[in-house]
Amino acid sequence: MSVIYMLLGISIVVAIVFFVAFIVAVKKGQYDDDYTPSVRMLFEDELVKDQSKTTIKNKKTN
Amino acid sequence: MDQDNCFHCGDVCDSQAITFNEKTFCCNGCKTVYEIFSENDLTCYYDLQAAPGATPKDIEGKYDFLAQENIIEKLTEFNDGTTQIATLYIPHIHCSSCIWILENLNKLNPGISSSQVNFGKKNVRVTYNANTTSLKEVVILLSSIGYEPYISLDDFKTGKAQVNRSLIYKLGIAGFAFGNVMFLSFPEYFQVGEFWLEQYKYLFRWLMFTFSLPVVFYAGQDYFISAYKGLRKGLLNIDVPIALGIAVLFIRSTMDIIFDLGSGFFDSLTGLVFFLLLGKFFQQKTYSFLSFERDYKSYFPIAITKIENGVETPIQVYDIKQGDRLLIRNEELIPADGILINGNAKIDYSFVTGESKTVSKQSGDKLFAGGKQTTGLIEMEALKSVEHSYLTQLWSHDVFSKNKEDHFTTLTNAISKRFTIVVLSIAVLATTYWILVDSSKAVNVFTAVLIIACPCALALAAPFTFGNLLRIFGKLKFYVKNASVIEQLAEINTVIFDKTGTITSNKKSTARYEGDSLSSSEEVLLKNTLRGSNHPLSRTLYDILDEHNIVSLNHFEEHLGKGIEASYQNDQIKIGSASFVGAHETSVLNTTVHISTNNQYKGKYTFYNSYRKGLSKLFNKLKKDFDLVILSGDNAGEQENLKKLLPAKTKLIFNQKPDDKLEYIKYHQSEGAKVLMVGDGLNDAGALAQSNVGIALSENVNVFSPACDAILDATKFNQLYHFIKASKQAITIIKWSFVLSFMYNSIGIYFAVTGQLAPVIAAILMPLSSISVVVFTTIATNLLGRRIK
Structure with a gap:
């Protein structure tokens, strides 16, 4: 039954893919700052709200 | 009340408060920042956190040097003429508003294409177009919104420091291999002789072998290197038995699969390296916003x-x-x-x-x-x-090029020396026995003893205990450089303190009045006169005196270097030096301010240092176990005061120059003292470097402190005794975990010596001993940490 070779091959390839992804992530410095991104993530909404507010204001004045 | 605090920086607004847009500001600077933000639709800044800002400082001309090409070249990390990238350290970064505003810099200056904050390191990485803007403009913009970057001589070096991430890579590889090898070795644990297993076990074994190769030759290489270095110096450090264990595990397992003797111990091998690296990783607690290596360059x-x-x-x-x-x-x-x-x-x-x-x-x-x-x-x-100035010369002393850790034998290494000898003798004895009884098993037993006695748990006890304690200390605002500092702290027998700024508080000083008592009208006059003066002594005295009505003086005159003269209604007052007010000069070492009213000498205020809260208590606790010394650079003016405050056996030494402090410690170390130095200023830098453990006391850990082994927040000064005590108890915890680890080793050695060590037993016993040691030390140190609070 050679299906086991295939299964083994697949499992190891998948494992290696994740492993390489991990190394690449470390190399890019993703683990260097583990605080700022958690705060930054929350900002986008604030910005959009801010912009919409100003556009409403602009419309009113126009 | 909200009204009294500045909308921008949160400081209390005094009489000069400015109201703008229905908001109160303490000064024009804060108002200007608000105006800049509101013009650019960035008022969101104030929604994220109340009063997050800092008052911008006057920086006229301060950054002119940033226009120079060679300086720009040194400060930027990327520069192709048009695009430049610079990383600037900004001490004020402290909240999410700071991140938000700094990452929206491009709205304030279109020349900036992006900016990214690293909150932990308190820096911002700015990418900008050098054709439309410049480094100088960026820095001035940052300063104008209250985020003044700190540019010091330390930034002025070629090449960026490389981040060493090799431990993470090694840990990743070991973990990856460990997981896969466990998975592949599992079928053979239950040796059932099943048909499929018999057919495929060779493939499984060789796969495990392949996975273990990077673990032995890459992830584990530090142990071989360190063991080799140790042996060359004639030291049996902890890495010697570990390296021996890894080598024997690998060779024996490879032989096993080549000659089809068994499945080998690849699972134990990869697990061992993984756990060891995990310990190393855990011990490595770094405070990215602190630096323990600063010299005068960071200040200049x-x-x-x-x-x-x-x-x-x-x-x-x-x-x-x-x-x-x-x-x-x-x-x-x-x-x-x-x-x-x-x-x-x-x-x-x-x-x-x-x-x-x-x-x-x-x-x-x-x-x-x-x-x-x-x-x-x-x-x-x-x-x-610069290099030959009085202060900077201190750094040419060779104490700054020494590494303290090199001269220190850790507890683990001390134990491992005996441990290695004992294990090797057991292995030899058992092998001799088996050669006589059943020579076929002799090699098997020899390798089994070395494998099972590999001191994984022993090597993990110290990293996990110290690593955890490092984190607990960090939470209590005592920031320790590394684990070996805690170990050295436990061995201290002499504690030396600097005086000014260390046992005294910078913020407050006290003054005592001697002389004829002042009438209430004179007190009003005195207070109001001081109010007009900017001299530091006047400011201090003004803060100390009781509140009085504010009156407008008829006459006020400041004589530079002498004193102040003022009059109100019919009273006239003179405040200042003895000669200025017409008093007799007396030789006192403390700072004094003399007062006369209507040409009649009244008396003087003598200033004394104000000592930190809990100082006598701390010294009384410390005196039982330690020799106490105060080394002060000042004159002996405070001697009497200190004698009253501190235990009698405390040595008080005054008029010490930075070099003298260093030599004093060196002398006592040569007599066997293990010195803990507590200091704060750059003049203590030599003493901090020479001492076994140098602790820098800091009012604000974000501003600079000299090179040291640990930084202690000034508010936790009175806890110092508890920190030392906790370090001593940590050593006890480690000793108990050694006992625990020896128990596992004895069980393992029983299996090994009797020649019945199957891979499955090793695979259970080795992780079990490591995990129980980790659990034990973690729980014990957490209990210890709870007691410090």
Whole structure:
């Protein structure tokens, strides 16, 4: 039954893919700052709200 | 009340409060920042956190040096002529609003294409177009919104520091291999002789072998290197038995699969390396916002303004030559020793001595490097270059090039020496026995003993105990450089304190009045006169005196270097030096302010240091176990006060220069003392480096403290005894985990010696011993941490 070779091959390839992804992530410095991104993530909404507010204001004045 | 606090910076607004847009600001600077933000639709800044800002400082001309090509070249990490990237350290970064505003810099200056904050390191990485803007403009923009970057001589070095991530890679590889090998070795644990297993076990074994290769030759290489270095020095450090264990595991397992003797111990091998690296990783607690390696370079500016033939040019600090005429602006640091030529000099030497009271200098006085000018412009002539100045010379001492850890034998290494010898003798004895009884099993037993006795748990006890304690200390605002510092702290028998700034508090001082008592009208006059003066002593005295009505004086005159004269209604008052008020000069060491009213001498205020809360308590606790010394750079004026406050056996030594402090510690170390030095200023830097453990006390851990082994927040000063005690208890915890680990080893050795060590037993026993040691040390240190609070 050679299906086991295939299964083994697949499992190891998948494992290696994740492993390489991990190394690449470390190399890019993703683990260097583990605080700022958690705060930054929350900002986008604030910005959009801010912009919409100003556009409403602009419309009113126009 | 909200109204009283500045909308921008949160400071209390005094009489000069400005109201703008229905919001209160404490000063014009804060208002301007608000205006900038509201014009650019960035008021969201105030929604994220209330009053997040800082008052911008006056920086006129301060950053002119940033226009110079060679300085830009050094400060930028990428520069192709148009696009430049610079990372700037901004100490004020403290909340999410800061991140938000700094990452939206492009709205304030379109030349900036992006900016990214690293909150932990408190820096911002700015990418900008050099054609439309410049580094100088970026820095000025940041300063104008209250985020003044701190650019020091430390930034002025070629090449960026490489981040060493190899431990994470190694840990990743070991973990990856460990997981896969476990998975592949599982079928053979239950040796059922099943058909499929029999057919495929060779493939499984060789796969495990392949996975273990990077673990042995890459992830585990540090152990081989360290063991080799240790052996060459004649030391049996902990890495020797570990390296031996890894090597034997690998060779024996490879032999097993080549000759089809069994499945090998690849699971134990990869697991061992993984756990060991995990311990190493855990021990590595770094405080990215703190630096333990600072020298004078972190305090000094990169460039200074030189005046030549009436022209001001910025020059690099290293280019200062004897005889150069230098211009020092407000809030700038004096980079080299020199003579004051003109200007109103009030120098703050707090970086150097820890004393925050400013010193007034007259034209012709000597100025020492490291002082900070606090009022307006001064001109000075350099007498020495930067490296040869009084303060910076200290760093040429060879104590700064030594590594303290090299001369210290850790508890683990001390134990491992005996451990290795015992294990090797057991292995030899067992092998001799089996050669006589059943020689076929001899090699098997020899390798099994070395495998099972591999001191994984032993090697993990210290990293996990110290690593966890490091985190607990960090939460309690005691920031320790590394694990070996805690171990050295446990061995201390002498504690030496600096005086000014360390056992005294910078913020407050007390003054005592001696002489004829003042009438209430005189007190009102005194308070109101002091109110008008900006002299540091007047400010201090003003803060100490009771509140009185504010009256407008008829006459007020400040005599520079002498005192103040004022009158109100019919009363006239003189405040100042003894000669100024017409008193007899007395030789006292403490600072005094004399007072006379209507030409009649009244009395004097004598200033005393105010000591930190809990000082006597701390010393009384410490005196039982330690020799106590106070090494002060000041005169003996406080001797009597200190004698009353501190236990009788405390040695008090005054008039110590930075070098003297260092030599004093060196002398006592040669007599066997293990010294803990607690200091704060740059003048203690030598003593901190020479001592076994140097702790820098800091009012604000975000500002600079000299090179040291640990940084202690000033508010936790009275807890010092508990930190030392906790370190000692940590050693006890480690000793108990050694006992635990020896118990596992004895069980393992029983299996090994009797020749029945199957891979499955090793695979259970080795992780089990490691995990139980980790659990034990973690729980024990957490209990310990709870007791410190």
